[in-house]
Amino acid sequence: MMSSTYDGGEHTPKLLQCSHTVCLHCLTRIAASQTRDAGCFRCPICRELITIPRGGVQALPPSFLVNQLLDLMARQRREVIPQCSSHPGRELLFCETCDCVFCRHCADGPHSDTPCDHTVVPFSIALKRMSEILLYRANECLSKLGSARDAVASELRRLETAATAADDAIDRHFNELKAALEKRHCELKSAASAAATHKRKLLEEQLKSKQNVLDCNSKSKSVK
Numbered sequence: 491m492m493s494s495t496y497d498g499g500e501h502t503p504k505l506l507q508c509s510h511t512v513c514l515h516c517l518t519r520i521a522a523s524q525t526r527d528a529g530c531f532r533c534p535i536c537r538e539l540i541t542i543p544r545g546g547v548q549a550l551p552p553s554f555l556v557n558q559l560l561d562l563m564a565r566q567r568r569e570v571i572p573q574c575s576s577h578p579g580r581e582l583l584f585c586e587t588c589d590c591v592f593c594r595h596c597a598d599g600p601h602s603d604t605p606c607d608h609t610v611v612p613f614s615i616a617l618k619r620m621s622e623i624l625l626y627r628a629n630e631c632l633s634k635l636g637s638a639r640d641a642v643a644s645e646l647r648r649l650e651t652a653a654t655a656a657d658d659a660i661d662r663h664f665n666e667l668k669a670a671l672e673k674r675h676c677e678l679k680s681a682a683s684a685a686a687t688h689k690r691k692l693l694e695e696q697l698k699s700k701q702n703v704l705d706c707n708s709k710s711k712s713v714k
């Protein structure tokens with residue numbers, strides 16, 4: 491069975507006794523090719539035997555469900571075609587050269603019915619193009635935002651690493667200064683203690699010498 495689009499003419503959807511829907515054009519070809527079973531043919535979908543009614547395949551009942559779907563799709567297609575608010579029923583057009591919207595009935599100047607070098611397309615197509623462009627740009631922005639987010643996250647990680655390294659360097663530097671100060675503190679205390687001991691020894695020797703002199707004088711006076 492060849493593929494076709496249902497319509498209200500040659501490709502009218504017909505409902506078979508097995509509940510499957512096939513267009514009239516395909517049914518005519520199938521019935522003509524299956525000559526072994528006179529008055530019958532096989533459903534191309536489930537292979538069930540279908541009896542051809544009087545009047546031929548044209549007399550098969552229409553598929554109301556498919557027809558309703560076709561009507562709904564047709565209404566939706568009509569609804570999405572933008573129309574001029576000043577002239578109902580007139581399709582809106584879009585001039586890509588002038589970047590303006592109009593209909594042929596209210597257009598003037600370069601947008602009259604006379605041919606012009608402007609690029610004019612149906613407004614519905616322009617809307618679709620704009621939607622595609624906006625979607626593309628939105629995806630592009632999302633991609634750039636994702637890259638920017640990753641860059642910021644990477645920079646934050648580098649900042650945390652640098653901050654930790656700086657803290658470690660500061661601690662290490664101050665520990666070295668603290669050790670140097672402690673060492674100098676001990677050195678100064680040791681030097682001061684040694685100087686005091688040396689000075690004390692000198693003073694004690696001077697004191698002892700003077701005391702010896704005093705003792706000698708005392709003995710001399712007692713002998714006389």
